[in-house]
Amino acid sequence: MTVTESPATPKADKAKELVRVHLRIKRYDPETDTRPRWQEFEVEMSPGDRVLDALHLVKWTQDGTLTFRRSCAHGVCGSDAMVINGENKLACINLIKNIGTDLTIEPIRGLEVIKDLVVDMEPFFAQHRSVMPYLIAHDDPGYKERLQTQEDRDRFDDTTKCILCACCTTSCPIYWANSEYVGPAAIVSAHRFIFDSRDDGAQERLDILNQKSGVFRCKTSFNCTEACPRGIKVTQAIEEVKRAILYDRV
Amino acid sequence: MNVHYHSYDAVVVGAGGAGLRAAIELAGEARTAVLTKLYPTRSHTGAAQGGMCAALANVEEDYWEWHAFDTVKGGDYLGDQDAIDIMCREAIDAVIDLEHFGLPFSRTPQGRIDQRRFGGHTRNHGEAPVRRSCYAADRTGHMILHTLYQRCLAKEVNFFNEFQVFDVLFEGEGANRRAAGVVAYEMATGDLHVFVSKGVLFATGGYGKMFKISSNAHTLTGDGPGVLFKAGIPMEDLEFYQFHPTGIYGFGILLSEAARGEGGILRNSDGERFMERVAPTVKDLAPRDMVSRAIHAEIKAGRGAGPKSDYVYLDLTHLPPEQIDSKLPDITDFVRTYLGIEPKKDPIPIQPTAHYAMGGIPTNVEGEVIVDDQNTVLPGLYAAGECACVSVHGANRLGTNSLLDIVVFGRRGGKAMAEYVKNVGHPDVPKGAEAKVRERIEQLKAGTGSEKVGEIRTTLQESMTLDASVVRTNESLTDARKTVEELKAQYANIKIDDKGEVFNYDLTEAMELGHLLDLAHGLVVGAQARTESRGAHWRDDYPTRDDQNWMKHTLAHLEQDGSIRLSYKQVVAGNYQPMERKY
Numbered sequence: 001m002t003v004t005e006s007p008a009t010p011k012a013d014k015a016k017e018l019v020r021v022h023l024r025i026k027r028y029d030p031e032t033d034t035r036p037r038w039q040e041f042e043v044e045m046s047p048g049d050r051v052l053d054a055l056h057l058v059k060w061t062q063d064g065t066l067t068f069r070r071s072c073a074h075g076v077c078g079s080d081a082m083v084i085n086g087e088n089k090l091a092c093i094n095l096i097k098n099i100g101t102d103l104t105i106e107p108i109r110g111l112e113v114i115k116d117l118v119v120d121m122e123p124f125f126a127q128h129r130s131v132m133p134y135l136i137a138h139d140d141p142g143y144k145e146r147l148q149t150q151e152d153r154d155r156f157d158d159t160t161k162c163i164l165c166a167c168c169t170t171s172c173p174i175y176w177a178n179s180e181y182v183g184p185a186a187i188v189s190a191h192r193f194i195f196d197s198r199d200d201g202a203q204e205r206l207d208i209l210n211q212k213s214g215v216f217r218c219k220t221s222f223n224c225t226e227a228c229p230r231g232i233k234v235t236q237a238i239e240e241v242k243r244a245i246l247y248d249r250v
Numbered sequence: 251m252n253v254h255y256h257s258y259d260a261v262v263v264g265a266g267g268a269g270l271r272a273a274i275e276l277a278g279e280a281r282t283a284v285l286t287k288l289y290p291t292r293s294h295t296g297a298a299q300g301g302m303c304a305a306l307a308n309v310e311e312d313y314w315e316w317h318a319f320d321t322v323k324g325g326d327y328l329g330d331q332d333a334i335d336i337m338c339r340e341a342i343d344a345v346i347d348l349e350h351f352g353l354p355f356s357r358t359p360q361g362r363i364d365q366r367r368f369g370g371h372t373r374n375h376g377e378a379p380v381r382r383s384c385y386a387a388d389r390t391g392h393m394i395l396h397t398l399y400q401r402c403l404a405k406e407v408n409f410f411n412e413f414q415v416f417d418v419l420f421e422g423e424g425a426n427r428r429a430a431g432v433v434a435y436e437m438a439t440g441d442l443h444v445f446v447s448k449g450v451l452f453a454t455g456g457y458g459k460m461f462k463i464s465s466n467a468h469t470l471t472g473d474g475p476g477v478l479f480k481a482g483i484p485m486e487d488l489e490f491y492q493f494h495p496t497g498i499y500g501f502g503i504l505l506s507e508a509a510r511g512e513g514g515i516l517r518n519s520d521g522e523r524f525m526e527r528v529a530p531t532v533k534d535l536a537p538r539d540m541v542s543r544a545i546h547a548e549i550k551a552g553r554g555a556g557p558k559s560d561y562v563y564l565d566l567t568h569l570p571p572e573q574i575d576s577k578l579p580d581i582t583d584f585v586r587t588y589l590g591i592e593p594k595k596d597p598i599p600i601q602p603t604a605h606y607a608m609g610g611i612p613t614n615v616e617g618e619v620i621v622d623d624q625n626t627v628l629p630g631l632y633a634a635g636e637c638a639c640v641s642v643h644g645a646n647r648l649g650t651n652s653l654l655d656i657v658v659f660g661r662r663g664g665k666a667m668a669e670y671v672k673n674v675g676h677p678d679v680p681k682g683a684e685a686k687v688r689e690r691i692e693q694l695k696a697g698t699g700s701e702k703v704g705e706i707r708t709t710l711q712e713s714m715t716l717d718a719s720v721v722r723t724n725e726s727l728t729d730a731r732k733t734v735e736e737l738k739a740q741y742a743n744i745k746i747d748d749k750g751e752v753f754n755y756d757l758t759e760a761m762e763l764g765h766l767l768d769l770a771h772g773l774v775v776g777a778q779a780r781t782e783s784r785g786a787h788w789r790d791d792y793p794t795r796d797d798q799n800w801m802k803h804t805l806a807h808l809e810q811d812g813s814i815r816l817s818y819k820q821v822v823a824g825n826y827q828p829m830e831r832k833y
Contacts, residue, residue, distance in 0.1 A: 031750045048500070048588075060704030064747030064756040071467040074503045074584060076392060077292040093587050114438065115753045121289065125411075134400035135352025145349040147361035153354060160354050160386075160393065164291050198352065 018044045019101055021054050025066070026106040027116050036113070047097035052080055054103065055091060068117040075229055078165030081108050082117050088167040088227040108170035110179060124166050127182050131190040131208055136201030152197040159192040159237050161230040168224035168234050180213040184224035184234045187215055191237040194250055202250045210245050218242070251440060251691065251751065253684055258283045258447040259671040261432055262664075263415045263474060266293030267391075267653065268635025269453035270398035270407075271660030272617075272667070277405035279668040283445060284407055285434055287414035287469065287758070290399045294455055294467045295656065298391025299506035299581060301383030302348075302653040303371055304341035308362045309381045314338040315825075316374060317382060321651060322826045324370040324537045325608075325644020326785035327801060328490070331824025333615045333640045337651070337658050344657045345384050353397040355386050356577075366577075367511040370537035370648040376833065379511075379535050383650045388506050388580045394653055412437040414758055416687045418450060418477050418631075421677040429630030430677035433684045435691075435758070440751030442684045448671040451632035451663050452478065452611060452619075453656075459762075460770045461604035461719065462711035465497055465504040469762075474637040475610050476765025479772070483621055483628070484805040486639040486819070487609035488769060489777035492647055492786045493720050495541035497603025499561045501588050505581045505600060507649040509564060510534040512577050516541070517563045517597060518553040524562075529833040536833045539646040539786045542602040546720045556599060563597035602720055608647055608786065609773075610639040612805065612819075617663025623805060623819040630670065630677075634663040641803065645785020694760055699743035703760045706737050706744070710763075710770060718774050723790045727778040734771045738812060741767055772806035775814040780804065797828050 021043050028036040043057040052070055059066045068091070070080040075093035082091055083106040084099065091105075111119040139146075162185065169175050169183035190209060194202045209215040215238060224234040244250050258281050262269045265286035276282040286293070305312040317338040322329055345363065349355060355363040365381040373380040386393040402409075417433040431446040454474030458466025479485055495516070496505040510516070516534050518524050528544045529536035536544075545562050554560050566574060566582070571594050574582055582593045589599065611633040612620045619631040635656045642655055710733070717730035741764060748756035782796035783789050803819040 029750065030752055059756075060702070060708075064703075065750070067748075067753050067755055071288055071292050071469045072294060072297050073468055074297070074501075075587070076297050076389075076580075077288075077294070077467065079288065079292050095588070097590075115750075118753050125289070129403055132404075134404040137350075137352075141350060143346065145346055145355075145363050148357055149361045150357045150359070152361075153357050156354070160396075161389070163296070163392070164289075193352075196352070196354070 017047070019047050019096065020044055021096055021101045021103065023054060023058065024104045025116070028113050029065070029115055045096065047095070049096055050092050051084055051094045051096065051099060051103060052091040054096065067115045076163060078163035081165040081167045081170070082106065083108060088171045090165060090167070090229045093229055108166060110170045110176045111166070121166065123179060124169060124183070124185065127186040128164060128189055130182060131186045131205055132201055133189040133193065135193060135196070135199055136204070137198055138200045146198050148197055155197070156192050156195040158232050159188045161232055162188050162192070163230060165229060167227040167229055171223040171227035173221055173223065174217050174219060178217070181217040182209065182213050184238060187238050187241055188232060188234055191241055194241065194244060202244070206241070206245050209241055215241050215245065251442060251688060254441060254443045256283065256443060256445045257676070258445060260449045260451070260667055261285060261445050261447040262451045262453060263432060264453035264455060264635070264637070265290035265409065266453060266455055266635060267295035267394055267398060267656035268660035269451070270402055271657050272451050272453060272634060272664030273407045274398065274401050274405060275661055275664030276668050277402070277407050280671045282408060283410055283447070285410045285413040285415060285432070285445070287412060287437070287473070289411050290402070290409060291395060293395055294470055296392045296395040297467065297504065298394070298653055299388040299504065300368060300508035300511065301366065301385030301390045301650045302345060302394070303368060303382045303650040304345040304384055304654070305338070305382060306342060306345060306363060306365060306384065308358060309365045311373065312380055312382055314342065316380070317341065317371070319375050319826055320371050321642065321648055322644070322824070323831060324648040325646055326795065326831055327644065327797070327828040328487070328641065328784060328803070328821060329644030330641050330822035331826065332822050333642045335824065336615050337642045337654060340658045341654050344654065344661070348394065348397060348657065351397050351401045353386065353393050355384055366508065367535060368649045369507045369510065369535045369541070372532065376531070379532055383511065385508065387576070388508050388578045391653060394657070410434070413443065415473060415477060416761060418481050419446070419679055419683050421679065427628060428677065429628065430679050433687045435687070437753050437758070440754060442687060444679070444684050446677060446679045448674050448677060449630045449632065449667040451617065451634060451667055452637055453633065453635045453660065454637045456607045456636040457766060457769050458604045458607070460710060460714050460766045462715040463497060463502040463601065464604040465494055465502055466604065471762035472637070472765045472769045473762065474633065476768055478611055479768050479808045483619060484612065484807045484817070485609060485769070485772050486612040486803050486805055487641060488773040488806055489780055489787050489804060490608040490645045490785055491604065491773065492538055492606040492608060493542040493602040494538055494605035495545055495602050496564050496600040498584060498588050499599035499601050502603035503584055503588060504603065504605065505564060505584065505598065507538070509566060509578055509581060512573060513569050515565045516545070517565050518548045519555040519559065520553060524548050532833045537646055537648060539788070540833065542720050543788055545602055561599040561601045564600045565597040566593050567595060567597060604715070604719065606647055606652060607636055608639065608641070608643040608645065610637045613638045613640055615640060615662065616666040617659055618666065623817055630674070632663045632667050634659045645787060691757065694744070694746055694757060695749045697745045699745045701740045701744045703744055703746065703763050706740055707763050707766070709733065710737055710766060714770055718777060721788050721790055722777055724778065727774050730774045731778060734767060734774055738767050738771065768808055772808065772814050776804045776806050776816060779816055801828065
């Protein structure tokens with residue numbers, strides 16, 4: 001390799017020019033507001049920065065009451081799912097230069113808003129818990145690892161990537177209409193175990209997902225797959241679970 | 251502000267890998283509450299990438315003793331060798347346990363857990379890199395965090411999510427204290443919760459947010475160490491802070507050492523593989539402290555790349571594309587997302603990033619917190635994971651040993667605490683134990699000061715990155731110390747915007763900043779006193795290791811007047827005698 005003119009250089013350089021970013025944020029303070037309201041902010045920042053950085057700039061320099069969850073800031077913890085310009089996204093993996101300087105930001109839909117961009121996540125995590133999202137194995141592996149071929153491991157690789165950010169579930173029109181529906185994220189978590197060759201709990205999970213609030217509520221809108229920041233083929237996972245129930249085959 | 255009272259046998263503070271692993275041991279054994287300021291799956295264990303070392307010898311000859319040697323040498327002989335032996339021996343069980351819990355490890359063609367190379371891990375005491383790291387692509391931490399959370403759900407562990415601990419409670423005074431619970435702040439309501447319990451285990455993670463360029467989550471603010479520091483518990487080896495060589499330029503986001511384990515190469519602006527000069531045997535897989543210093547030296551010598559000549563390259567362009575996709579999918583995605591470049595075609599601009607605290611709450615190998623140089627235990631108080639200092643990492647942690655640390659010592663701490671709480675009575679905590687916290691909250695909300703949390707934090711981060719990071723001098727540390735002390739004075743005069751009860755992150759950020767300032771203070775004072783270079787603590791004005799005077803752990807004490815007092819504690823010797831650290 002010769003590094004004379006790296007393509008990385010001009011990009012790193014360009015990121016130094018500041019741009020003006022306009023934010024329109026849906027706000028709600030349960031202690032003072034009777035209904036949500038819109039508030040606008042302007043910040044100056046590098047186009048290479050994240051939407052999350054824009055929110056931090058507002059919070060840290062203009063209005064400390066602006067409230068949102070966040071932690072890792074690079075798309076692995078799943079805290080900062082929000083509706084950005086109409087779509088469910090993580091604020092920390094979307095850069096200003098890609099998404100634009102006009103931002104409309106709202107809380108994710110289908111879960112009760114508590115304050116500003118913070119919603120009540122409890123129903124979401126309860127649905128996750130309802131599908132028995134843990135390995136159920138009746139064998140005694142003794143004091144050795146269980147063997148699993150890489151092929152068997154690959155069978156459920158995609159659904160192990162889920163970070164429970166709720167982007168999928170809260171983009172689902174069925175879920176908006178009926179919060180009893182277990183939702184795509186819980187089905188993804190069930191899929192991860194149903195198709196794990198080491199697991200013996202598939203039937204119990206499939207019985208749960210065959211109930212009225214289960215997998216057959218899905219009408220294949222693909223919103224979930226488009227919303228997933230981890231690139232999980234959510235709709236495909238749901239289809240595989242449906243087929244496993246219909247044909248009694250894992 | 252309402253106050254609620256709870257009574258438990260055991261309280262675990264923090265729900266990352268160490269907290270969850272402890273909770274698994276406690277579940278069914280003791281009435282346990284797990285408190286986290288996030289949701290468990292948001293914890294930063296999930297950001298760990300490369301793997302977890304254990305001498306399984308699944309793919310080549312290996313022994314836990316070799317692992318122990320590498321850990322001792324990697325830590326520049328400051329690690330306690332009794333603890334290191336335990337960690338490396340129990341590593342094998344720990345990996346098997348995780349597999350039994352369902353962790354989806356990457357597999358060998360025979361279906362066994364696959365292993366790969368990692369920095370500082372060698373065969374036969376330094377001969378050549380060894381394949382020791384068990385992994386799941388480059389999302390091993392994510393898999394560990396989720397697998398442990400899943401196991402906790404199966405065991406019906408009792409979580410209090412979005413509860414932030416502001417204080418620790420004791421029964422008795424001075425040397426007769428024993429742990430008696432915590433005071434927590436419920437984010438959703440602003441209410442205070444007094445948890446009275448026989449045992450308390452802190453597993454709150456690191457404090458990398460005292461630095462500007464950092465791989466750490468925004469929430470890594472040293473809450474556990476900060477609370478205990480104020481309560482008169484000393485902090486061990488704060489000056490030993492690890493800078494990971496390969497953070498994404500400008501962001502500090504971690505690019506795993508696994509990238510070099512899979513064959514990635516570091517190059518300067520001339521395209522030269524400079525690690526060949528620095529560590530001829532293991533080259534790019536030298537320990538992190540050495541690689542970060544080498545990068546610093548390249549940049550200082552004018553061989554940095556970019557318009558400011560302030561970064562070097564991580565080059566993966568020679569790796570087969572399918573290897574990148576199967577072994578390094580996440581980190582290459584980070585590069586595409588944040589730098590807009592294709593790592594299969596272009597080398598990646600990187601710079602060292604604040605990554606890991608070797609120091610923290612002093613504990614023994616059972617996770618019991620110790621309070622002085624005589625290893626005196628404070629009954630009922632435990633710590634595990636990055637917030638703790640056992641010390642297994644010494645002056646510089648080896649890659650993958652953090653994931654190992656959390657599962658081995660999370661398990662040991664949980665087990666020891668489960669045993670302890672069976673044998674003691676319930677502590678007596680007087681009503682109104684939350685008064686101090688309530689007062690502090692009311693004071694912050696009523697504050698009429700002029701200082702902003704964001705500004706103080708930014709100044710702290712810039713100062714620490716400039717003056718107390720990869721390379722330090724007496725002069726730079728004097729500057730950092732002055733800055734931190736000024737900021738502590740300003741902090742007494744802060745003002746927050748949000749006076750509400752519900753989800754008041756403005757308030758919690760103010761509390762967190764207090765922890766960062768105290769820990770940064772301890773770090774710079776300890777670093778200034780330590781007139782030698784060892785592991786991650788490099789002094790340009792004292793560039794050699796001084797075993798005669800400095801083979802000892804620092805204990806920093808936060809005094810009532812806000813100043814730092816230092817004392818020292820012996821290193822536990824073992825099989826491996828100090829020698830020059832060459833790779």
